[in-house]
Amino acid sequence: MNWDDTTDPAAAERLVGSVADGEDQAVEAALRPKDLDEFIGQEKVREQLDLVLRAARARGATADHVLLSGAPGLGKTTLSMIIAAEMEAPIRITSGPAIQHAGDLAALLSSLQEGEVLFLDEIHRMSRPAEEMLYMAMEDFRVDVIVGKGPGATAIPLELPPFTLVGATTRAGLLPPPLRDRFGFTGHMEFYEPTELERVVHRSASLLDVGIEADGAAEIAGRSRGTPRIANRLLRRVRDYAQVKADGWVTREIAEAALAVYEVDARGLDRLDRAVLKALLKLFGGGPVGLSTLAVAVGEERETVEEVAEPFLVREGLLARTPRGRIATPAAWEHLGLVPPGSRAAGNGQRDLFGA
Numbered sequence: 382m383n384w385d386d387t388t389d390p391a392a393a394e395r396l397v398g399s400v401a402d403g404e405d406q407a408v409e410a411a412l413r414p415k416d417l418d419e420f421i422g423q424e425k426v427r428e429q430l431d432l433v434l435r436a437a438r439a440r441g442a443t444a445d446h447v448l449l450s451g452a453p454g455l456g457k458t459t460l461s462m463i464i465a466a467e468m469e470a471p472i473r474i475t476s477g478p479a480i481q482h483a484g485d486l487a488a489l490l491s492s493l494q495e496g497e498v499l500f501l502d503e504i505h506r507m508s509r510p511a512e513e514m515l516y517m518a519m520e521d522f523r524v525d526v527i528v529g530k531g532p533g534a535t536a537i538p539l540e541l542p543p544f545t546l547v548g549a550t551t552r553a554g555l556l557p558p559p560l561r562d563r564f565g566f567t568g569h570m571e572f573y574e575p576t577e578l579e580r581v582v583h584r585s586a587s588l589l590d591v592g593i594e595a596d597g598a599a600e601i602a603g604r605s606r607g608t609p610r611i612a613n614r615l616l617r618r619v620r621d622y623a624q625v626k627a628d629g630w631v632t633r634e635i636a637e638a639a640l641a642v643y644e645v646d647a648r649g650l651d652r653l654d655r656a657v658l659k660a661l662l663k664l665f666g667g668g669p670v671g672l673s674t675l676a677v678a679v680g681e682e683r684e685t686v687e688e689v690a691e692p693f694l695v696r697e698g699l700l701a702r703t704p705r706g707r708i709a710t711p712a713a714w715e716h717l718g719l720v721p722p723g724s725r726a727a728g729n730g731q732r733d734l735f736g737a
């Protein structure tokens with residue numbers, strides 16, 4: 382499955398897109414849980430990480446390298462900062478694409494303090510030579526700096542202070558095995574349960590000083606696609622609505638009305654998601670239909686349909702990818718309030734195929 386919707390610039394502008402936009406980045410710092418106790422959900426990863434960090438602390442050692450994998454917006458950056466905080470260590474933040482040359486990495490590594498946490502976001506997008514240098518740095522806390530070119534080039538070994546590498550990736554499968562194997566601990570982040578997202582919404586609402594009812598928080602959580610970043614973003618849009626159209630207090634009705642304005646439906650589908658489903662159901666009788674045909678029908682690029690809309694529709698069990706093409710599941714018909722052709726339910730008062 383492709384979670385990495387960063388390939389399409391339009392993806393970042395969606396209200397339900399999981400990639401951080403400028404506004405997210407500004408508020409995320411304020412909303413980030415500061416320690417493991419504050420971090421909601423991800424029970425397994427939290428418990429395992431807690432053991433890793435406690436044991437390292439008890440030994441007075443630097444924590445083992447940690448790899449965090451999972452879809453955008455699930456809390457990888459947040460956890461990396463928590464790791465540093467729990468170890469009372471400074472943190473340096475960089476990303477795979479920012480490291481163009483092995484030399485950049487050598488300079489960075491040799492400037493680390495003992496025990497420092499190096500957070501390497503999008504670690505799957507590092508250049509090959511940098512990656513190979515990282516192998517040795519992770520294992521032996523040493524790098525070979527190559528000086529000169531051609532036959533006269535020499536490798537000068539450079540000792541590094543012990544450090545903790547925290548790598549984050551949305552695509553663990555893309556990491557070469559030698560790199561993956563050098564992490565002492567790998568935490569796989571799952572999508573959040575609605576009840577966990579309710580807690581995220583309550584917590585953020587209180588930090589943002591927004592009054593919210595339990596039903597209002599549940600409504601936002603249910604539309605957040607299992608992702609805290611989306612929950613926080615929807616909360617901000619609902620807050621705007623509550624301020625402008627009501628007294629600022631968030632009830633279920635206010636949340637519903639606000640998210641209707643932004644075309645985010647009860648299940649978290651947005652306009653594009655619904656357009657794809659609608660075309661599949663109404664124009665092609667639920668499929669199977671080829672991706673290109675479906676894309677033309679909704680007036681979008683093939684890649685947009687495949688990478689932006691489909692992953693969530695597949696995850697929700699609304700659409701399936703088969704060798705013969707895309708097909709809709711019964712849940713898709715139900716979600717859009719349509720009746721599949723030839724269904725015995727037809728004529729029982731529900732809207733028929735062409736009625737909606």
Ligand SMILES: Nc1ncnc2c1ncn2[C@@H]1O[C@H](COP(=O)(O)OP(=O)(O)OP(=O)(O)O)[C@@H](O)[C@H]1O
Nearest residue numbers: 409412413420421453454455456457458459609610
């Ligand atoms: N477990 C959690 N509890 C509360 N808030 C959370 C949790 N996880 C994430 N968040 C919130 O969600 C937002 C996004 O989290 P974060 O930036 O850590 O995601 P990410 O996995 O690094 O995403 P990306 O892959 O895009 O870098 C932050 O504002 C953070 O406060």
Ligand SMILES: [Mg+2]
Nearest residue numbers: 457458459502
């Ligand atoms: Mg991040």
